[in-house]
Amino acid sequence: MTEFRKLTLNSSKNSLHSPRTMSTKNIGIGMAGFGTVGTGVWETIQRNGSLISNRAKGAFSLSIIKAAVRDITKKRIDDAPADLFTTDWQEVVRHPEVDIVVELIGGTTTAFDIVAEAIKLKKPVVTGNKALLAERGKELFALSKQYDTPIHFEAAVAGGIPVIKAVQDSYVGNRIETMSGIINGTSNYILERMTNAGLDYLEALKEAQDLGYAEADPALDVNGWDAAHKAILLATLAYGFSVDPEQVYVRGIERVRTIDIDFATKLGYAVKLLSVVRQHSDGSVELRTQPSFIAKSHILSSVNGVFNAVAVRGDASGEALFYGRGAGKEPTASSVVADLVEAAYTFVHTAGHRGFLPYSESGQLRPIEETETSYYVRFAVTDRPGVIAEIANILANDGIGISGTHSPVDPEDPDKDFVDMVFLLHKCPFGKLQETLKKCEALDCVTEEPVVFRIEKLATS
Amino acid sequence: MTEFRKLTLNSSKNSLHSPRTMSTKNIGIGMAGFGTVGTGVWETIQRNGSLISNRAKGAFSLSIIKAAVRDITKKRIDDAPADLFTTDWQEVVRHPEVDIVVELIGGTTTAFDIVAEAIKLKKPVVTGNKALLAERGKELFALSKQYDTPIHFEAAVAGGIPVIKAVQDSYVGNRIETMSGIINGTSNYILERMTNAGLDYLEALKEAQDLGYAEADPALDVNGWDAAHKAILLATLAYGFSVDPEQVYVRGIERVRTIDIDFATKLGYAVKLLSVVRQHSDGSVELRTQPSFIAKSHILSSVNGVFNAVAVRGDASGEALFYGRGAGKEPTASSVVADLVEAAYTFVHTAGHRGFLPYSESGQLRPIEETETSYYVRFAVTDRPGVIAEIANILANDGIGISGTHSPVDPEDPDKDFVDMVFLLHKCPFGKLQETLKKCEALDCVTEEPVVFRIEKLATS
Structure with a gap:
């Protein structure tokens, strides 16, 4: 995972610092506040900036130009340009290269002034400040209407949930x-x-x-x-x-x-x-x-x-x-970035439609044979001594681990021949499993193609 | 609920048949297919058309102009204009008042022709046809790019889930x-x-x-x-x-x-x-x-x-x-209508920003006193004979039904004085409950303000 991220980061940096095509507009972002979520926004754009531009079909790229913070000496990110930070939010909002203002300082007083000032300059605002909009949204939406400039606030409700x-x-x-x-x-x-x-x-x-x-x-x-x-x-x-x-x-x-x-x-x-x-x-x-x-x-x-x-x-x-x-740094940043992209489109709406188009030249499916999970496999068998051993031997010879096996027994007639054999198998590539199952199917005691279920290990929340 | 829907339906009809403001653009919709989901789209626009226009700040309204069906004699909706239906999809796609084409016929052959033709006429397409896009999306997205005309397909995956x-x-x-x-x-x-x-x-x-x-x-x-x-x-x-x-x-x-x-x-x-x-x-x-x-x-x-x-x-x-x-008529229609609105914005993108703005003059909060649920109420009490009876009498006199009552007993000392009394109360207006609880609080055996929990009856899925 680390390796992949590194690759993406590099290509992202390139795309931020070199022009993509003649028609790519560089959208400048000004940040008011650069705490946990602000850092998350910076990192997300660094990591995925190139992906975002691709998804926008090259219509724009995003760069954070200027950020207002209370304490300019505090270390926040590794690779910040020397002139990124200022203590004066006016410098951010009025910066000529800042097209969109992100308000993440919280509270309902200075935050109000920042949002109002940005709107008056016709700079779209992205905010995660629920208190501000719940308490003073009426005034701010009136300004948004008057100046025909949007306020985006996905990050204000339920963090990363859209x-x-x-x-x-x-x-x-x-x-x-x-x-x-x-x-x-x-x-x-x-x-x-x-x-x-x-x-x-x-x-x-x-x-x-x-x-x-x-x-x-x-x-x-x-x-x-x-x-x-x-x-x-x-x-x-x-x-x-x-x-x-x-x-x-x-x-x-x-x-x-x-x-x-x-x-x-x-x-x-x-x-x-x-x-x-x-x-x-x-x-x-x-x-x-x-x-x-x-x-x-x-x-x-x-x-x-x-x-x-x-x-x-x-x-x-x-x-x-x-x-x-x-809540949390990255989920909230995810919503801020989504709003930034939505706001960015207002600057490039003549550059083509916003509907989905495939944007990747290099995408490829992973061969199903290389995908891995644990498995549940059911064999239809003719019951005779040695059935389990024969199947188990084939699995063992191919190095596929068995975590359990079972043949359902009729409680009323425990001596009745069984017709199903179930195996629980450890994680292995699906292609390997398929080859091994072909060998099992060739046994004369196995009467049809085995039935395979994946045992999915989903991330638990 | 019926009454409310009727009201909305009427106001919606008005907005569809009379011009709203000089700047409201009427967006014409052509339907290819008018089965279950198509009927749902028609009904949703009839019922909520006015609401949709308000949410778009009056920038546009939606009207279904023409619909291609296989059997023109089949009764589909009550109030269809005489010339709504045709058996010729070309008539729908080429209709001069049709701005957006909705493809709901399914399959991957005629549906392909319809979508391709609409795109070539630079008419945005809304489709719920997953087979079409999964099987022939490559060709269609190439057309979408070439003609700079979007294909929207929220309805194609997971019905009403966005x-x-x-x-x-x-x-x-x-x-x-x-x-x-x-x-x-x-x-x-x-x-x-x-x-x-x-x-x-x-x-x-x-x-x-x-x-x-x-x-x-x-x-x-x-x-x-x-x-x-x-x-x-x-x-x-x-x-x-x-x-x-x-x-x-x-x-x-x-x-x-x-x-x-x-x-x-x-x-x-x-x-x-x-x-x-x-x-x-x-x-x-x-x-x-x-x-x-x-x-x-x-x-x-x-x-x-x-x-x-x-x-x-x-x-x-x-x-x-x-x-x-x-899946289902209305959930899928909900996604089709969302895509229609997104497509409609492409026709009016100069009419103001797309960010949220309050759009209702008439909205009002329901007084909390009028809201109703069942309740769980915990009283802090001094244990003495008659406590339960006194509280129960007040509740009974005010007509608030009790579905259960309980005082937690210490299993190791069942004679120990209890300090908490819990009541489960039937549904009643919250204001009524508050008044009754004030009377209970005035009892000398009740030692602090009762604690109230709502018992929420959420729709079960």
């Missing part, structure tokens, strides 16, 4: 009936640890803080307001009006106790901090965040740890679930 | 490491019924056919090729090159037997028809579809019935899961 684009674009033909979200990872982690490890609230909170999931001041996480800000944005997206946060009902998890968790478990529920957005038949929108009991039969109840999920129900789409990492 | 847009746009900054998909609902239904109802393969297949999930000729579903076509499209999207279907390894579920399911269950696995797309460190792409064992601990194993899901892992985003209805 739920903003789903609600805004993919479900544009739907009246959104409900959105139910587990959208604060810290709260979800604490509730899960109270449930599965029997910790009380303060123990679980301390654990979350020790692991870096909760801030030193975890107030906005555990009092429900971080989730509520995201729910406000989802409601605004789905129903089109600005929501006054003061009218929103919000309760956090501070008063959840072990007794509540135990009771819920006994009744078949999971306790989650749930944000609910629902439109009623009179058009009014229910919007609330609070600890909730969710039936264990619903897929939302299995969203554990710091993961986030939003269940969206549209009048045409039916129910869908979006699940993934709701 | 996984195409996610991979193409939301994860544009990621190297996609793996995509693992359960993307054939019929196969998934059959496997689930074999697992949970103990049916054998033929019984489960017959049941799926009786329920309308499987076609009379279910070959493409159960032989894995429907899923494989979708996986080919996902691979092409993620890695940018056209895949030759003949090089793709595909096995269906025809040879899965009860013994395999039982064995998998015993070992802690679920059996699924899984499509795997994975890029290796040498750049080559593993692409295969076959019956697979998936650990029950992985969220994909809980995708049941006709639902679809795709787990996507990007190098920045981490793992995300997209889950929802993979």
